[in-house]
Amino acid sequence: MFNIILFGPPGSGKGTQSEKLIAKYNLKHLSTGDLLRSEIAAATPLGIEAKKMMDQGQLVPDEVVVGMISSALDANPQVAGFLFDGFPRTTAQAEALDKLLKLKGTSIGIVLALEVGEEEIVSRLLNRGLTSGRSDDTNETIIRNRITEYKNKTSIVANYYTATDKVKHIKGEGSLDEIFSALCKEIEAKMPQK
Ligand code: AMP
Numbered sequence: 307m308f309n310i311i312l313f314g315p316p317g318s319g320k321g322t323q324s325e326k327l328i329a330k331y332n333l334k335h336l337s338t339g340d341l342l343r344s345e346i347a348a349a350t351p352l353g354i355e356a357k358k359m360m361d362q363g364q365l366v367p368d369e370v371v372v373g374m375i376s377s378a379l380d381a382n383p384q385v386a387g388f389l390f391d392g393f394p395r396t397t398a399q400a401e402a403l404d405k406l407l408k409l410k411g412t413s414i415g416i417v418l419a420l421e422v423g424e425e426e427i428v429s430r431l432l433n434r435g436l437t438s439g440r441s442d443d444t445n446e447t448i449i450r451n452r453i454t455e456y457k458n459k460t461s462i463v464a465n466y467y468t469a470t471d472k473v474k475h476i477k478g479e480g481s482l483d484e485i486f487s488a489l490c491k492e493i494e495a496k497m498p499q500k
Contacts, residue, residue, distance in 0.1 A: 307412040308333075308387040308497050311394070312489075313464060314420030315456045316449070317427040317434070318478045319485060323420070324391045326486050331493065334382050337391040338371045341378070343440075360442055363451030365395055365459060372402040379406055387415070395460045400467070416496045417467045418489055420478035424453060472496075 310333065312320045321337065328335045342360065345353030356366045371393060379388070394400040407413050422430075428449055435443030442448050467473050474492040478485060 307385070307410075308415045308493075309390070309407065309412060310387065310493065311390045311414055311417040311467075312420070313417050313473075314478060315422060315424075315427055315460075316452045317431040318420040318422045319482075320391045320420060322482065323486060323489060324389055326482075327489065327493075328389050330490065331389075331497075332386045333389040334378075334385040334387070335389050335391060336375060336378050336393065338374060338393040338395075339391075341374045342366065342371075345374075361448070363442055363448040363455065365455050368396055368398045368402070371395075372399060372406075375403065376406055379410060394463055395456075397463055397466055400463050414467065414472060416493060417464065417473045418492060419464050419473055419475045420485070421475055422478040426479060427453060 308331070310327070310331075312324055312327070314320055321339075324335050324337065327333065342353065342356045346357050346360075347353070352370060356370060359366045375390075375393060382388070390403070394403050404413070428446065431443050431449045431452075432446065434440070442452065464473050476485065476488045476492065
């Protein structure tokens with residue numbers, strides 16, 4: 307199994323690049339944001355609670371997302387690898403993920419960190435809000451809260467993996483194809499050859 311974390315602030319292109327990466331490398335895409343939005347759509351108790359935090363641009367509690375990821379790992383035993391998108395977002399989540407993967411006899415192969423400037427992120431998200439149907443993309447205050455959560459709690463998660471030489475920084479501005487090629491180059495340098 308080769309497992310990838312696609313890391314970066316909201317609006318850095320994680321979702322778009324994830325779609326291309328899972329198709330190319332035959333990975334299972336696990337986006338905690340998407341999993342939470344499915345819970346909201348199904349009006350589950352978890353979804354109803356999570357929505358309150360998401361609508362403010364705050365992170366939902368670690369145990370909620372770790373529980374969802376744990377179930378998703380169990381539900382997909384036969385995959386070539388996982389692509390984690392929007393997870394882990396705190397050091398506690400990173401530690402929990404390591405433990406879950408270890409139980410399955412696997413680990414993280416690479417952390418790809420997309421880098422995009424703050425004003426570019428705000429303009430991308432406001433633009434995405436015109437069509438995404440996501441309430442957290444339409445209000446600039448909520449967008450800035452999401453960026454603050456990223457700076458305070460998530461950006462340090464990269465340090466957690468730095469010690470193992472797993473983090474590769476990629477410029478997330480430019481054409482989709484240029485960014486995709488840069489990501490693939492880093493993956494192929496680390497991925498075991500078949
Ligand atoms: P995203 O789709 O990744 O931008 O996530 C949208 C929102 O879902 C975030 O602003 C958080 O409120 C919540 N969320 C998604 N993933 C996580 C996570 N790993 N930890 C905590 N909250 C999360």
